[in-house]
Amino acid sequence: MKNPSIPKGTRDFTSKEVSQRNFIFDTIKSIFHIFGYQQIETPAMENLSTLLGKYGQEGDKLLFKILNSGNFLENITDDDFSQDNSLKISNKIAEKGLRYDLTVPFARFVVMNRDKIVFPFKRFQIQPVWRADRPQRGRYREFYQCDVDVIGSNSLMNEAELIQIIDNVYKQLKINVLIKINNRKILTGIAEIIGAKDKIIDITVAIDKTEKIGIEKVIIELLDKGIDNQSIEKLKPILMLSGSNTEKLTSLRNILKNSQIGLIGIEEIQTIFDYLDNLQLTTNIELDLTLARGLNYYTGAIFEVKALDVEIGSVTGGGRYDNLTGIFGLEGVSGVGISFGADRIYDVLNQLNLFPQLSDNQTIILFTCFGEQEQKFALSWADILRKQGISAEIFPDVAKIKKQMAYADSKQIPFVAIVGENEIQQDKVMLKNMRTGEQQLVTKEEMILKIK
Numbered sequence: 187m188k189n190p191s192i193p194k195g196t197r198d199f200t201s202k203e204v205s206q207r208n209f210i211f212d213t214i215k216s217i218f219h220i221f222g223y224q225q226i227e228t229p230a231m232e233n234l235s236t237l238l239g240k241y242g243q244e245g246d247k248l249l250f251k252i253l254n255s256g257n258f259l260e261n262i263t264d265d266d267f268s269q270d271n272s273l274k275i276s277n278k279i280a281e282k283g284l285r286y287d288l289t290v291p292f293a294r295f296v297v298m299n300r301d302k303i304v305f306p307f308k309r310f311q312i313q314p315v316w317r318a319d320r321p322q323r324g325r326y327r328e329f330y331q332c333d334v335d336v337i338g339s340n341s342l343m344n345e346a347e348l349i350q351i352i353d354n355v356y357k358q359l360k361i362n363v364l365i366k367i368n369n370r371k372i373l374t375g376i377a378e379i380i381g382a383k384d385k386i387i388d389i390t391v392a393i394d395k396t397e398k399i400g401i402e403k404v405i406i407e408l409l410d411k412g413i414d415n416q417s418i419e420k421l422k423p424i425l426m427l428s429g430s431n432t433e434k435l436t437s438l439r440n441i442l443k444n445s446q447i448g449l450i451g452i453e454e455i456q457t458i459f460d461y462l463d464n465l466q467l468t469t470n471i472e473l474d475l476t477l478a479r480g481l482n483y484y485t486g487a488i489f490e491v492k493a494l495d496v497e498i499g500s501v502t503g504g505g506r507y508d509n510l511t512g513i514f515g516l517e518g519v520s521g522v523g524i525s526f527g528a529d530r531i532y533d534v535l536n537q538l539n540l541f542p543q544l545s546d547n548q549t550i551i552l553f554t555c556f557g558e559q560e561q562k563f564a565l566s567w568a569d570i571l572r573k574q575g576i577s578a579e580i581f582p583d584v585a586k587i588k589k590q591m592a593y594a595d596s597k598q599i600p601f602v603a604i605v606g607e608n609e610i611q612q613d614k615v616m617l618k619n620m621r622t623g624e625q626q627l628v629t630k631e632e633m634i635l636k637i638k
Contacts, residue, residue, distance in 0.1 A: 335523025375448015
């Protein structure tokens with residue numbers, strides 16, 4: 187018989203691992219709350235018309251599509267197959283897809299609920315997303331995102347607040363990180379001054395890979411996209427600017443002096459830095475001109491967070507989007523947000539052994555019984571304990587006490603209540619502390635006091 191398996195890029199989680207993941211979620215959620223963000227949820231599936239075209243060509247290829255119910259091939263003709271047009275066929279057989287991220291569904295949510303929410307709207311969302319990506323270390327096909335966004339406000343103070351949130355989260359998790367920041371307007375300005383304005387998407391997609399594949403391979407990709415050598419020679423020294431953030435901005439002001447949009451991007455970054463000057467952050471922030479973030483909807487500041495002690499992809503990312511709701515009919519609503527990758531954060535904490543000692547909501551006491559009468563007696567005792575908030579189990583089968591004790595040991599249950607005929611007659615149980623080995627005949631009240 188063949189062993190069962192799960193799809194590549196997905197994972198099972200034991201109760202201990204779930205407890206550790208909840209530690210991450212609870213830490214992030216608590217910080218979202220203290221900054222005044224409210225939680226929402228959206229469906230796992232969206233109409234493909236909502237998702238397609240929002241993530242660029244590369245992102246569209248990674249959407250998991252859901253086959254229509256019933257005979258999903260009924261509208262497909264022989265001509266469709268003969269034309270070998272997989273995109274046309276997939277659009278006919280699938281009208282829905284699993285969400286790729288939480289931002290586009292959030293924009294759809296805002297448009298549909300605009301009469302129920304108050305702007306600026308500060309929301310957070312912790313839910314799984316799915317991408318038909320090639321599974322590798324730190325990259326999964328199913329993973330959780332923890333998103334926090336404010337929409338309906340142009341203020342760059344929101345960007346500074348999001349950086350505060352990043353700083354708070356990773357300080358709480360005890361992970362050393364670096365926050366990288368850039369601005370899509372700066373990138374647009376760079377494309378202008380090197381004479382490749384019409385190639386902005388190709389440029390951003392390529393240079394975003396600089397850290398991963400190196401500048402030389404990025405140049406090869408740019409050449410393959412039709413960007414000429416003259417433009418690339420102008421681009422290289424810009425991408426390799428060094429020095430402090432202030433020095434980089436000073437150099438950029440000179441380089442982009444003839445690009446209005448580029449200068450606007452510089453001033454936006456400067457404004458964010460000015461806000462941050464008034465804060466006592468523990469996390470370093472670096473202006474990185476190779477940071478592009480491939481998603482097409484970003485229009486202003488963009489962020490990425492790297493863990494410093496582990497080789498893994500970014501653990502947080504996001505940015506400003508000026509008109510994402512416009513694609514759903516609500517024009518001129520600007521937003522900014524970031525997303526924490528819970529699964530990558532989990533891997534970092536696990537690799538660095540940074541998880542605290544956590545209780546995975548384990549059972550505190552197990553009732554071991556000699557027979558059915560003893561089980562009935564134990565039911566009422568367990569009920570009293572549960573009403574006191576003490577997690578209690580009764581071993582469900584009539585089995586040897588040795589087997590029941592072994593069960594308690596395997597689950598690391600700290601207390602065992604042994605119930606036999608004598609205990610029933612005295613309305614007491616033999617309470618055993620599994621850590622010390624101490625045993626004592628106790629009443630209900632005495633048991634509660636000892637356990638608590």
